[in-house]
Amino acid sequence: MPGLLPADGAPYPLALRNVETVWWRSVLGAIFGLSLYLLLVTLVSQLVVRVSWTLSHPVDYRTYYAQAQAYERPVGLFASNLGIATLIPISLALVLVIHHARTHWLFSVRPGIRWRFLLVCLGVSAVVFVGIQAVIEAYAPSARVAPQAGFWLFLAVIVLTSPIQAAAEEIFFRGYLMQALGSAVARPWFGVVTSALVFALLHGTQNLALFVNRFAFGLLAGLLVWLVGGLEAGIAAHVLNNLVAFGWAGLTTGIAALRTVQSLSWAQSGIQILAFVVCAALTWGVARLMRLRTRVDLSAPGVTSRIVTGRGVTS
Structure with missing residues (x-):
């Protein structure tokens, strides 16, 4: 069955807007997705x-489960990351079932993942986040380096599943x-702001500085995705962070x-937000240098080979 196409020239946040789009369908998809996520x-x-x-x-078992939930055992982090990973099949299923669109549009306006750009963004993000951490520890050391018990097993879980x-x-x-x-309201900014707000709220108990930190990350990542036309830069920043x-x-x-952190100082929050800003600015600059397509272009070379031809929509 052919997937429905977005409007030619649509920005990334409107890539699910097609001939079947009605506001309640998008709201239903969001509610259904969040419910499935919390359950799974x-x-x-x-x-x-x-x-x-x-x-x-x-x-x-009661003691073991409590230790795992507190991340005192590597299996707790492993289990949590696998649970969150269910967001991938949930997202793909919602695009297909609720919106009748091809899943390629979920990754970028190309459509699909732009692998070379993703690799470059991972490199940029690594330099930024490692560099910021090094600067913080050089000028305001917060802790003595002393690997925790079972560090190498924890590290394997972190590298493989985070x-x-x-x-x-x-x-x-x-x-x-x-x-x-x-796409529900045909306003890119609405998707950026609301998704960032939900992202921050779902992180549980937090003081205002920590909430602002997470909300700012969501806003910056969303704005970056809108500007570069895909998820690659946001994924890279989140992974390295x-x-x-x-x-x-x-x-x-x-x-x-x-695992138990529920608060940040405003100084700590500000430093982390600065890291997000620097990373976003650098990866946006890379996207411009690479001349990436930032809007849907149904006539672009190679696009039709990545999608199954369906009905287009008018702007």
């Missing part, structure tokens, strides 16, 4: 922890949710301590 994260996490405990039986978890959050929040809500944060925590204060 819990189920997958519990299943993974239960299987791990069944195979090892180190302590009673990129998937970060990509899943970007695909749902800056991808599906931003496109669905933006998480790798550096969890890796440094494992080397100093402990990953369990990072």
Whole structure:
């Protein structure tokens, strides 16, 4: 069955707007997606922890589960990341079932993932986030380097699953949710702001500085996705932010301590937001240098080979 096409010239946040678009369909998709996410994260996490405990039986299950949930055991982080990874199939299914569109448009206006740009963005993000952390520790050291118990197993989990978890959050929040809500009202900014707000609120208990930090990250990532026409830069920034944060925590204060963070000082929040701004500005500059397409162009060379021809829409 052919997938419905976005309007020629549409920006990324409106790529799900097609001939069948009505506001309630997008709202239904957003509610359904969030509900599935909350359900599956819990189920997958519990299943993974239960299987791990069944195979090892180190302590009673209640204690083991509490330790896993607190990230005192690597399986807890592993289970959480796998649960969040369900956002990827959830997002793809919503695009197909609710919007009757091809999933390629979820990744960029090309459509599909622009792999060379993604690799460059990963390099840029690595320099920014590692560099910011190094500067912070050089001028205001916060902790002594002393790897926590089981650090190498934690590190393996971080390296193997944190990129998937970060990509899943970007695909749902800056991808599906931003496109669905933006397309519902035909206003790109609406999708950017509302998806950032939901992203920040779903992170649980937090003081105002931490909420502003997460909301700012969502806004900057959403704006960047809009400007460059795809998710690659947002995914790269999110992946490196998480790798550096969890890796440094494992080397100093402990990953369990990072799990319990519910507040930041305004200075800490501001420094992190500065890192987001620098990363966004650099990757936007890279996109301009690479002359990436930032709007849907149905007549562009190679586009028709990536999609199944469907009905177009009028602007």
